[in-house]
Amino acid sequence: MKIRFPRSLGLLAAVCWGAVVGAAVEPMWVAKPGPWGELEVRTVYLEPPEALLAVVAKPSTVTRWTFEQTTANAVRETLARAKVPGPVIERLFSPVRLVSSGNSIVLLPEVEDLAALGQEARSALYLELAKCAANEYQRDPVFILGGDVDDWMQGSSLTPAQQALFRRLLWKRGSALVFSDVQALLSLAKSPEEVNAVFRSITRVRSLVVELRLPLKADRTAFIDYWSAGQTDAPRLTFIKAITQRRAPQTVDITHFLPSIIRQRAYTFPEMDLGLKGRFPDCHWTSLNFFNLAPKDVFLDTKQAAEHLLKDYEVVDAPYRFGDVLCFLDEGEGLHTCVHLADDIVLTKNGDSILAPWALMQLKDVDSIYRRSPNTRIQGYRLKK
Numbered sequence: 001m002k003i004r005f006p007r008s009l010g011l012l013a014a015v016c017w018g019a020v021v022g023a024a025v026e027p028m029w030v031a032k033p034g035p036w037g038e039l040e041v042r043t044v045y046l047e048p049p050e051a052l053l054a055v056v057a058k059p060s061t062v063t064r065w066t067f068e069q070t071t072a073n074a075v076r077e078t079l080a081r082a083k084v085p086g087p088v089i090e091r092l093f094s095p096v097r098l099v100s101s102g103n104s105i106v107l108l109p110e111v112e113d114l115a116a117l118g119q120e121a122r123s124a125l126y127l128e129l130a131k132c133a134a135n136e137y138q139r140d141p142v143f144i145l146g147g148d149v150d151d152w153m154q155g156s157s158l159t160p161a162q163q164a165l166f167r168r169l170l171w172k173r174g175s176a177l178v179f180s181d182v183q184a185l186l187s188l189a190k191s192p193e194e195v196n197a198v199f200r201s202i203t204r205v206r207s208l209v210v211e212l213r214l215p216l217k218a219d220r221t222a223f224i225d226y227w228s229a230g231q232t233d234a235p236r237l238t239f240i241k242a243i244t245q246r247r248a249p250q251t252v253d254i255t256h257f258l259p260s261i262i263r264q265r266a267y268t269f270p271e272m273d274l275g276l277k278g279r280f281p282d283c284h285w286t287s288l289n290f291f292n293l294a295p296k297d298v299f300l301d302t303k304q305a306a307e308h309l310l311k312d313y314e315v316v317d318a319p320y321r322f323g324d325v326l327c328f329l330d331e332g333e334g335l336h337t338c339v340h341l342a343d344d345i346v347l348t349k350n351g352d353s354i355l356a357p358w359a360l361m362q363l364k365d366v367d368s369i370y371r372r373s374p375n376t377r378i379q380g381y382r383l384k385k
Helices: 007-021 050-055 072-081 086-092 111-115 119-129 149-154 160-168 182-187 192-202 220-228 237-243 260-265 272-277 283-288 302-312 363-370
Strands: 028-030 039-046 065-067 098-101 104-107 171-173 176-179 205-214 250-253 313-316 325-330 333-342 345-349 358-362 377-383
Touching: 050 192, 065 072, 065 119, 072 086, 072 104, 072 119, 086 111, 111 160, 111 182, 119 171, 149 160, 160 182, 182 192, 205 358, 220 237, 283 302, 283 333, 283 345, 302 313, 325 363, 333 363, 345 363, 358 363
Parallel strands: none
Antiparallel strands: 028 039, 039 205, 065 104, 098 104, 171 176, 205 250, 313 377, 325 333, 325 377, 333 345, 345 358
16 A cells, blocks of 8 residues: 655655765774674764864964984985985975074975875875974874775865865875875965864864674673673672663663773863873873772873883783773883773873873774884783782
8 A cells, every 4th residue: 555645744754865865974883792792883083172272382384394413415315215306305405495503404395395295205204204303293193093084084174175285295104194284284274264174173083982782692791791890899880780681772882881080081182270280191191090980190100100000910911801001012112001992992092282182992093103113012911909
């Protein structure tokens, strides 16, 4: 039997169906199943609040390449080794583009010079520039995590011209796709609003939204043991046990399973008053406070954080458990710590910057940020009971 709708309802149905069909498809994947259950993973981009952006100094529109403890001839040789085109090198060494001060050489490339570099040449040159602290955006570039430029562009506030330039000036740092020429983007801004839009876009951080599929298919006892990390008196345990009784198909965000301090911080940027102790929370503060009921600011001191890790944690290898601290090591130096959650998903705060939020990431993406050399390795640590 055919069902006939009044004309008005038929039009409404057509509009609604068109909206569903035309809706953007957002990336989603399913994590490897385990005692943590079945997890759906999606991406989200975290933007700093406007009040925070207002107090952060914006870079100028002038691109500067700084070479320290060197000579003009040595800089010319560096550019040539990186396969920078000859005409570009000649323009950069014109009197108006080269500034010499003591043992430092500063070159002032323009947008046409940047655009003339291929990705291979840009990557080789920018890796060299990253060795100097003055080249902050080469040392700390914008990461396109997952390598999906279209996904990154989806929520950005860049104009079409800025988007085209952004794509053209991407480079590779190891396996990661990155961007450094923030000044070039700002040079295309035509108003204070566009300047803010550029800065808002390049300070966004990709995070993950992870949801548990219910009803639970994993073993209930193993599931509770995994997310409680053996803490039988943990306040969050009440909810963890409760959701195992759900029978209707649904999902629940795993941030509900995190300890209270971290649950409050996840997906947020630091507030200004958190810097009153001299520095903002970093990766070590985050990792070592993971299970604490109240945060201990003593972990803002890197030395004391390291001493606590070595004294109160035991060394463990994969497979890791919920709450294990993963430390990136290179030649005995600790580069970064993050906290294992489930499968390959970790909680991380990448640096002590006020523009570094608490985020959920895949371990491979954190690795792409902190891998300094082929010798960089990851060591797990588990809190002693």
